[in-house]
Amino acid sequence: MNNLKTLILLFCLITAFSVxxxxxxxxxxxxxxxxxxxxxxxxxxxxxKAHDIKVYGSExxxxxxxxxxxxxxxxxxxxxxxxxxxxxxxxxxxxxxNGEKLPTLEAYLKKGxxxxxxxxxxxxxxxxxPEKNREAARKSVEMVEKMGLSDRTEYITFNLDxxxxxxxxxxxxxxxxxxxxxxxVQLKELGFAGLDYHINVMKKNPQWFKEAKSLGxxxxxxxxxxxxxxxxxxxxxxxxxxxxxxxxxxxxVK
Ligand code: MG
Numbered sequence: 001m002n003n004l005k006t007l008i009l010l011f012c013l014i015t016a017f018s019v020x021x022x023x024x025x026x027x028x029x030x031x032x033x034x035x036x037x038x039x040x041x042x043x044x045x046x047x048x049k050a051h052d053i054k055v056y057g058s059e060x061x062x063x064x065x066x067x068x069x070x071x072x073x074x075x076x077x078x079x080x081x082x083x084x085x086x087x088x089x090x091x092x093x094x095x096x097x098n099g100e101k102l103p104t105l106e107a108y109l110k111k112g113x114x115x116x117x118x119x120x121x122x123x124x125x126x127x128x129x130p131e132k133n134r135e136a137a138r139k140s141v142e143m144v145e146k147m148g149l150s151d152r153t154e155y156i157t158f159n160l161d162x163x164x165x166x167x168x169x170x171x172x173x174x175x176x177x178x179x180x181x182x183x184x185v186q187l188k189e190l191g192f193a194g195l196d197y198h199i200n201v202m203k204k205n206p207q208w209f210k211e212a213k214s215l216g217x218x219x220x221x222x223x224x225x226x227x228x229x230x231x232x233x234x235x236x237x238x239x240x241x242x243x244x245x246x247x248x249x250x251x252x253v254k
Contacts, residue, residue, distance in 0.1 A: 026056035040097035057119030064136040070105035126159040137165035184212040194218030
């Protein structure tokens with residue numbers, strides 16, 4: 001009888017372990033791990049720091065300049081001028097808060113290539129027209145493929161034209177939609193890997209956790225910095241949490 005009890009207990013433990021392993025929430029550093037010494041948002045250093053702390057992925061923002069160069073920067077404007085209206089030559093002297101040059105996508109991916117195992121969470125920003133959005137998506141995929149990083153990259157974007165273009169030309173690479181208005185069923189129909197939605201969108205639509213799971217879609221939530229809320233979303237089955245506080249978030253999910 002005791003042996004049977006031990007066996008049942010063992011079985012329950014193994015099942016619990018495998019379920020928790022399947023449901024493990026992964027952490028993505030929002031704009032790299034920037035909230036630390038010598039780093040700043042979207043810098044090469046922030047990518048290196050994200051790699052050092054062993055997060056799943058490091059997110060970064062990509063704009064295309066007027067002359068078609070892909071650069072890493074978050075805001076729409078630098079010194080009051082739109083990044084997308086400038087030529088790359090106008091950006092060469094820009095320095096980030098940690099003193100680095102504003103990186104090109106090429107420089108960023110070269111650095112990323114050395115950060116073995118780290119996923120590159122590539123956010124393409126919205127551009128002025130549907131054509132520009134598709135062109136920026138095509139140039140992005142070209143560069144990622146040239147660098148041999150397709151299997152380490154995941155595309156995210158608020159722009160539906162860009163998102164559809166990513167799915168069309170790079171169907172093997174996961175594409176996530178950020179804008180929040182599409183249901184899991186609609187995302188699945190469009191060929192996306194999942195949703196990457198704002199914390200309040202998921203709070204308003206708690207049924208989307210179950211729906212996304214049943215469709216085999218992954219769930220990423222941004223930007224979650226409060227450990228208690230990270231825990232809450234982890235328990236609801238979030239696959240990824242995008243956060244400005246990756247070190248604290250790692251402690252929660254571990
Ligand atoms: Mg971003």
